[in-house]
Amino acid sequence: MFDEILARVGQRITKQRNNYRLPFEPGMKLSIALRHLVPGSKYRDMRFGWRVCRAVIDEYADEVMPLPTTAADCTRIADGFRDSWNIPHTLGANDGEHIACKCPPRSGSTYFNYKKYLTVVLLALKDFDYKFVWADIGGRVAASDAQLWNESDLKAAAENGDLNLPEPEVLPHDSEDVPYFFIVVHEDQC
Secondary structure, three states, X not given: OHHHHHHHHHHHHOOOOOOOOOOOOHHHHHHXXXXXXXXXXXXHHHOOOHHHHHHHHHHHHHHHOOOOOOHHHHHHHHHHHHHHHOOOOEEEEEXXXXXXXXXXXXXXXXXXXXXXXXXXXXXXXXXXXXXXXXXXXXXXXXXXXXXXXXXOHHHHHHHHOOOOOOOOEEOOOOOOEEOOEEEEOOHHHO
């Protein structure tokens, strides 16, 4: 797996040689980043691995967190919600979560939440099998899930028709077309 990741992200994390010092080889950079990420480390210990993490995310995001781009993709997810959870026409379950963080310099109370600790907000959409299909990190901490959703790129894309959502269809035992939709789920309600 290491060799596969290195082959895919090596070009992204290779630095140009300069007159001051030789850059680390991509394999060494990846090893250092994984060394800190796998067992879990403090933020200050991981500060040199973030560039590697960004390269891994950029390389793998579309593969491991694919946003549905066709009506057929959306229908597959909706069928899964119908079959697994008995909720027809559902395109995803949306929820926001506060992730504890260290206060960035000169940020004031921007990251201070109502539970009295520092966080960044993760707003995510999951499919019927709990797999992420979309995520947004860094929303305003003081905002509610509804405010975060209203300001999200996903909502704008759905309203603008950029997601190729399936056309509304009649539900069983009904006579009117019903559009496909997203639901909001809070973990304390599961």
